[in-house]
Amino acid sequence: MRLLNSRIIRFLVGIWLPIVLIWWWWTWSADSVDPFFPPLSAIWEQFKFNWIWQYVPIHVVPSLRNLFVGYFIGIFAGITLGALLGASPRVSRYFEPVIDFLRSIPPVATVPVFILFFGLDAQMRIVAVAVAACFPTLLSTMQGFRATDPTLLDTGKVFRLTPFQMMWKVRVPNASPIIWSGLQVSLQIAFVVTIASEILGSGFGIGAFTTISIDSFMILDAWTGVVLLGLLGFALNVIFDLVERWSLRWYIGQKKLAS
Amino acid sequence: MSGKPLRIPAGLVSAVVALLIWQIATTWGPLAGSSVPTATSTLAELWNMLFMSETWDSIWQTIQMALYGFLIAVVIAIPVGILIGLSRFAFISTKFTFDFFKVIPPIVIIPITILVFGPTLQMGVFLVVFAIVFALAIQTAYGVRDADPVLIETMRCYGMGRAKQVLYARLPAASPFIAIGIRISVSAAMIVAVVAGLVGGAPGLGHDLLLTETNGQNSATFAIVLILGILGLAVSRLVVFLQRRLIFWTAS
Amino acid sequence: MATAISVNGVSMEYKTPKGTTHVLDDVSYEVQDGHFVSIVGPSGVGKTTLLRLLTGLALPTAGEIQVRGKKISSSPDDLAVVLQDYTRSLMPWLSVEKNIALPLKNQKLSKAERKERITASLAEVGLEGAESKYPWQLSGGMQQRVSIARALAVRPSILVMDEPFASVDAQTRFDLEDLVLKVRDDFGITTLMVTHDIDEAVYLSDEIVVLHGKPAKVRDVVKVDIPFPRSQMETRNDQRFAELRTHVYGMVRGLE
Ligand SMILES: Nc1ncnc2c1ncn2[C@@H]1O[C@H](COP(=O)(O)OP(=O)(O)OP(=O)(O)O)[C@@H](O)[C@H]1O
Numbered sequence: 058m059r060l061l062n063s064r065i066i067r068f069l070v071g072i073w074l075p076i077v078l079i080w081w082w083w084t085w086s087a088d089s090v091d092p093f094f095p096p097l098s099a100i101w102e103q104f105k106f107n108w109i110w111q112y113v114p115i116h117v118v119p120s121l122r123n124l125f126v127g128y129f130i131g132i133f134a135g136i137t138l139g140a141l142l143g144a145s146p147r148v149s150r151y152f153e154p155v156i157d158f159l160r161s162i163p164p165v166a167t168v169p170v171f172i173l174f175f176g177l178d179a180q181m182r183i184v185a186v187a188v189a190a191c192f193p194t195l196l197s198t199m200q201g202f203r204a205t206d207p208t209l210l211d212t213g214k215v216f217r218l219t220p221f222q223m224m225w226k227v228r229v230p231n232a233s234p235i236i237w238s239g240l241q242v243s244l245q246i247a248f249v250v251t252i253a254s255e256i257l258g259s260g261f262g263i264g265a266f267t268t269i270s271i272d273s274f275m276i277l278d279a280w281t282g283v284v285l286l287g288l289l290g291f292a293l294n295v296i297f298d299l300v301e302r303w304s305l306r307w308y309i310g311q312k313k314l315a316s
Numbered sequence: 317m318s319g320k321p322l323r324i325p326a327g328l329v330s331a332v333v334a335l336l337i338w339q340i341a342t343t344w345g346p347l348a349g350s351s352v353p354t355a356t357s358t359l360a361e362l363w364n365m366l367f368m369s370e371t372w373d374s375i376w377q378t379i380q381m382a383l384y385g386f387l388i389a390v391v392i393a394i395p396v397g398i399l400i401g402l403s404r405f406a407f408i409s410t411k412f413t414f415d416f417f418k419v420i421p422p423i424v425i426i427p428i429t430i431l432v433f434g435p436t437l438q439m440g441v442f443l444v445v446f447a448i449v450f451a452l453a454i455q456t457a458y459g460v461r462d463a464d465p466v467l468i469e470t471m472r473c474y475g476m477g478r479a480k481q482v483l484y485a486r487l488p489a490a491s492p493f494i495a496i497g498i499r500i501s502v503s504a505a506m507i508v509a510v511v512a513g514l515v516g517g518a519p520g521l522g523h524d525l526l527l528t529e530t531n532g533q534n535s536a537t538f539a540i541v542l543i544l545g546i547l548g549l550a551v552s553r554l555v556v557f558l559q560r561r562l563i564f565w566t567a568s
Numbered sequence: 569m570a571t572a573i574s575v576n577g578v579s580m581e582y583k584t585p586k587g588t589t590h591v592l593d594d595v596s597y598e599v600q601d602g603h604f605v606s607i608v609g610p611s612g613v614g615k616t617t618l619l620r621l622l623t624g625l626a627l628p629t630a631g632e633i634q635v636r637g638k639k640i641s642s643s644p645d646d647l648a649v650v651l652q653d654y655t656r657s658l659m660p661w662l663s664v665e666k667n668i669a670l671p672l673k674n675q676k677l678s679k680a681e682r683k684e685r686i687t688a689s690l691a692e693v694g695l696e697g698a699e700s701k702y703p704w705q706l707s708g709g710m711q712q713r714v715s716i717a718r719a720l721a722v723r724p725s726i727l728v729m730d731e732p733f734a735s736v737d738a739q740t741r742f743d744l745e746d747l748v749l750k751v752r753d754d755f756g757i758t759t760l761m762v763t764h765d766i767d768e769a770v771y772l773s774d775e776i777v778v779l780h781g782k783p784a785k786v787r788d789v790v791k792v793d794i795p796f797p798r799s800q801m802e803t804r805n806d807q808r809f810a811e812l813r814t815h816v817y818g819m820v821r822g823l824e
């Protein structure tokens with residue numbers, strides 16, 4: 058299997074299955090009369106009609122806005138709190154049980170709670186996303202900060218680095234491989250909560266569009282919503298991976314060398 | 317601190333303080349008179365619910381969905397993962413497809429499952445399987461591939477067949493990976509079982525949450541959230557405990 | 569000659585859950601300006617502990633340490649350190665250049681001056697052109713030279729090193745030893761070095777402080793009366809070198 062060492066061959070081998078699957082779906086559904094499983098070709102036509110670019114402003118834009126605003130608020134809070142708790146074990150002893158409990162609640166289950174707090178508007182969605190996104194980042198930051206190498210802290214002290222430098226040039230980068238894994242989980246959860254808040258809150262957004270389509274028996278529309286959400290979820294992860302890999306290139310390089 | 321006999325667990329202190337803050341905020345604080353219930357009324361509701369058979373039915377339905385889904389996923393994912401992990405060609409062929417489905421959250425396909433299954437237990441089970449089967453298979457495959465090549469080479473030299481290699485080298489190498497995958501899967505199964513109820517209408521705690529919320533039974537909504545937290549905590553503790561017991565050779 | 573560092577009746581105890589470990593007991597010593605002083609002693613005697621006290625990373629339980637007449641309570645200015653564990657004292661997420669630049673950020677330097685310092689100190693340790701490399705892309709000896717370069721770049725008047733050459737190969741070790749001597753000549757830096765290696769201590773030092781015992785005391789201070797400049801080939805074959813090293817060796821092992 059020497060052949061598989063070539064990148065191009067690996068790429069080709071990697072995509073034959075998805076191609077076959079899509080082709081199979083396409084032909085299998087081609088003359089489907091099942092109302093729940095319309096032909097893929099019809100879904101594709103409808104997809105182009107809906108999402109290029111007719112409904113983008115009213116559904117895609119609010120979804121992405123809520124997702125990103127909530128996500129960034131959430132991870133900012135998560136990193137800040139996690140850094141404070143991780144740097145001071147004595148304080149964190151008191152918070153940990155409460156945090157442990159709160160993170161055991163399925164993130165989506167908090168959406169009804171936020172509806173009680175804030176009603177059904179965009180604000181509710183953003184807060185729900187932010188809170189849900191906060192926890193994984195908080196926990197991973199805490200863990201990362203605890204594991205700070207004492208030699209690095211000593212080095213910082215003997216060279217009289219400022220507290221700001223200690224934080225952003227020593228502790229945060231040192232913890233960053235762990236923080237990044239938390240950030241990724243946060244993003245996935247933020248995505249789920251965004252959709253859930255749209256389905257439960259009704260109105261705008263891709264999630265809302267899809268449920269409304271189901272309720273009004275517009276099956277084709279619902280399928281386009283599902284496909285769009287699937288592609289978006291995948292794209293977010295791919296983009297995240299790229300950013301992470303760029304930011305952690307020192308870490309990846311180091312590990313590659315070690316193995 | 318010195319006085320040893322007076323030591324109060326930090327967890328208790330923080331739990332009590334959190335409840336106090338909640339109570340104060342909803343009685344006199346910024347949330348007074350809002351739709352957010354007080355801590356006492358929530359706890360009272362929780363106490364009541366503990367004596368209602370409906371509550372326990374819902375808990376059991378949620379656990380059922382999670383459990384069946386989890387078991388089906390394990391039965392599919394681990395053999396598939398092992399097979400994929402044994403061949404580099406199979407691994408590369410499936411990687412992209414599995415990665416794709418792995419990162420698609422099950423909530424995305426809920427509209428379709430509603431069409432196919434309706435708001436039923438089966439729907440919940442299907443969503444749980446969908447949520448964890450791909451990740452678990454990939455994790456298993458990684459584990460199988462992680463086996464020490466020197467060990468495999470040695471076994472081959474001694475004329476041991478494929479089956480023996482799998483049994484004595486590949487599976488032991490994969491077991492810590494599988495253990496981690498299972499730990500993550502169990503938590504995910506519970507979460508998805510709740511989502512299936514809340515968003516898809518499948519029976520169980522998630523559905524109750526939606527009902528109480530739309531009916532304006534706010535203390536009940538909060539009480540269910542507390543139940544979910546306790547349940548989640550209990551499940552994750554249980555898994556850690558069982559794994560310590562059963563798979564003693566994984567150090568972590 | 570002025571006193572650079574004075575250690576006055578310093579004792580150190582570590583408090584652990586199992587009780588207190590008394591590591592240093594009433595250690596006193598003075599380092600003269602411009603001198604090269606080595607601290608030797610058996611493993612675990614408290615060399616690193618003494619060094620942590622000198623650099624302000626820990627405070628003594630009794631006694632005091634003065635740097636240029638001022639009692640220290642935190643890491644003093646114009647003192648630079650090369651820590652024992654060099655693989656973990658360079659930041660792996662920063663390039664060589666940025667690692668060296670980090671402590672310079674707080675000195676009032678223009679960008680150009682900073683750049684110049686970095687280039688100059690890298691040249692000093694023979695690592696021209698390694699600016700954009702990451703530490704982990706370099707060999708152990710090169711990493712150690714980067715951490716020496718980082719210390720030199722702050723232009724300290726005192727340089728403190730904890731077993732700086734412990735884990736590099738013999739050839740690199742000789743090169744680095746000569747490098748340190750050259751730096752001392754060029755800048756007139758007062759240098760304090762902890763080492764396991766008695767030959768190295770004799771080769772480099774004006775004075776050798778021998779720690780011994782539990783808790784450790786200053787067993788003796790040996791003046792190395794071999795004239796500078798020294799050279800690896802000749803000095804190490806010198807009659808006096810052999811005598812001194814036998815003497816110090818005996819003390820470290822507790823034979824004398
Ligand atoms: N943070 C600490 N807490 C408790 N005891 C410590 C601590 N640091 C060092 N010790 C103890 O103090 C003693 C001296 O340690 P130190 O590291 O100073 O020795 P050393 O002379 O540098 O040894 P080596 O030559 O092996 O580097 C040892 O017995 C060690 O166990």
Ligand SMILES: [Mg+2]
Nearest residue numbers: 615616617652
């Ligand atoms: Mg030491």
